[in-house]
Amino acid sequence: MRPDYSVYLVTDRPLCGGRALMEVVAQAVQGGVTMVQLREKHADTREFVELAQALLRVVRPVGVPLLINDRIDVAMAVGADGVHVGQRDMPYADARRMLGSEAIIGLSVESLEQAREAEQWDVDYFGVSPVFATGTKTDTGDPWGLEGLRCLRRASTKPLVGIGGLGPSNAEDVLRAGADGIAVVSAICGACDPVAAAAELRRAVSAAS
Amino acid sequence: MRPDYSVYLVTDRPLCGGRALMEVVAQAVQGGVTMVQLREKHADTREFVELAQALLRVVRPVGVPLLINDRIDVAMAVGADGVHVGQRDMPYADARRMLGSEAIIGLSVESLEQAREAEQWDVDYFGVSPVFATGTKTDTGDPWGLEGLRCLRRASTKPLVGIGGLGPSNAEDVLRAGADGIAVVSAICGACDPVAAAAELRRAVSAAS
Numbered sequence: 549m550r551p552d553y554s555v556y557l558v559t560d561r562p563l564c565g566g567r568a569l570m571e572v573v574a575q576a577v578q579g580g581v582t583m584v585q586l587r588e589k590h591a592d593t594r595e596f597v598e599l600a601q602a603l604l605r606v607v608r609p610v611g612v613p614l615l616i617n618d619r620i621d622v623a624m625a626v627g628a629d630g631v632h633v634g635q636r637d638m639p640y641a642d643a644r645r646m647l648g649s650e651a652i653i654g655l656s657v658e659s660l661e662q663a664r665e666a667e668q669w670d671v672d673y674f675g676v677s678p679v680f681a682t683g684t685k686t687d688t689g690d691p692w693g694l695e696g697l698r699c700l701r702r703a704s705t706k707p708l709v710g711i712g713g714l715g716p717s718n719a720e721d722v723l724r725a726g727a728d729g730i731a732v733v734s735a736i737c738g739a740c741d742p743v744a745a746a747a748e749l750r751r752a753v754s755a756a757s
Numbered sequence: 758m759r760p761d762y763s764v765y766l767v768t769d770r771p772l773c774g775g776r777a778l779m780e781v782v783a784q785a786v787q788g789g790v791t792m793v794q795l796r797e798k799h800a801d802t803r804e805f806v807e808l809a810q811a812l813l814r815v816v817r818p819v820g821v822p823l824l825i826n827d828r829i830d831v832a833m834a835v836g837a838d839g840v841h842v843g844q845r846d847m848p849y850a851d852a853r854r855m856l857g858s859e860a861i862i863g864l865s866v867e868s869l870e871q872a873r874e875a876e877q878w879d880v881d882y883f884g885v886s887p888v889f890a891t892g893t894k895t896d897t898g899d900p901w902g903l904e905g906l907r908c909l910r911r912a913s914t915k916p917l918v919g920i921g922g923l924g925p926s927n928a929e930d931v932l933r934a935g936a937d938g939i940a941v942v943s944a945i946c947g948a949c950d951p952v953a954a955a956a957e958l959r960r961a962v963s964a965a966s
Contacts, residue, residue, distance in 0.1 A: 592845040592846065593827055593846045594845045594846060618802055620830035620833075621829035621833075621847060621851075621855065624851075625829075625848070625851040637801065637802045637803060638830060638831075638834060639806065642830075642834040
């Protein structure tokens with residue numbers, strides 16, 4: 549069964565403020581998030597593994613897949629559902645070889661050229677990064693914009709998950725431009741009420757379907 | 758065949774100054790280093806993989822094993838000889854499960870308690886960390902000292918590789934206290950002449966045998 553990419557949460561512990569990541573993710577899942585990616589850029593490996601194990605206990609009972617950002621070893625250690633890799637992360641072919649054909653593996657594409665190269669690979673989805681400029685992640689290429697997303701939609705048969713500057717106000721536009729889902733960081737991690745924030749995103753995505 | 762831990766280089770690119778890591782490692786191997794560990798705390802995964810591949814081309818032709826610090830996925834991607842894990846890295850059992858029984862896996866031990874716990878595992882060697890206080894690595898426990906090393910030698914049957922503040926002046930003492938080898942960072946990476954530095958360490962180790 550093809551995974552449901554429609555409302556895709558990428559975690560950011562600092563953005564959760566004082567709240568535990570588990571709590572925020574549990575609320576996000578309750579609100580309707582369909583996929584979670586654990587992204588940790590500063591944790592040591594032990595902590596990363598422990599966070600991933602804790603998140604699995606939150607998302608697995610409700611059937612929401614957990615992907616790990618970049619770290620194939622962490623994904624393998626905990627038995628996560630897959631990984632998301634960027635252009636400076638583990639090469640896609642190595643990630644697939646290590647994780648096997650059943651794993652969900654997403655790849656960030658920052659240009660049509662990168663998407664064309666990866667189109668022939670068995671990547672499960674493309675992370676379209678960034679759709680709009682964002683303060684959360686600064687090591688990215690130029691934004692795709694809605695027009696760039698439309699071009700990519702015509703060029704690729706892969707599921708497309710938009711990320712970067714997305715929220716309830718533009719989710720519908722992004723879906724109509726060809727995305728299969730929207731990935732958010734601050735729109736949920738930074739929300740006062742993650743349940744409500746996730747539910748609002750879910751409604752916005754549904755409205756475009 | 759049991760690996761030769763006698764002069765064990767742990768890499769540190771900043772300490773190499775302007776020199777390429779490959780060049781310093783090639784010289785160290787020429788001087789008599791018997792094992793190399795690639796340690797990278799700031800590289801992205803892609804760069805880490807590329808550095809590991811480049812180092813393998815240097816050390817494999819001369820039969821010197823290459824271990825990767827912490828990152829099981831990097832070791833798997835490049836087919837390195839093994840990994841070295843610390844107490845905050847990937848749990849040992851997970852590392853062994855992923856890498857298989859043939860891989861060389863070393864574990865840092867910072868106390869007798871940690872060594873006793875790991876004694877029953879099939880760890881290939883213990884990194885005795887730190888033997889003396891050092892400026893290279895600051896997130897470590899209290900130094901073992903020579904007396905602590907002697908105690909550990911009596912408590913463990915594992916090969917022991919001392920690390921921390923080691924160089925030609927104290928290598929012989931560390932070997933006589935029970936170590937099977939000495940691991941160095943700055944004594945080679947920071948040396949004007951890595952060939953000579955490695956050769957001097959090799960002589961010091963031989964003198965104690």
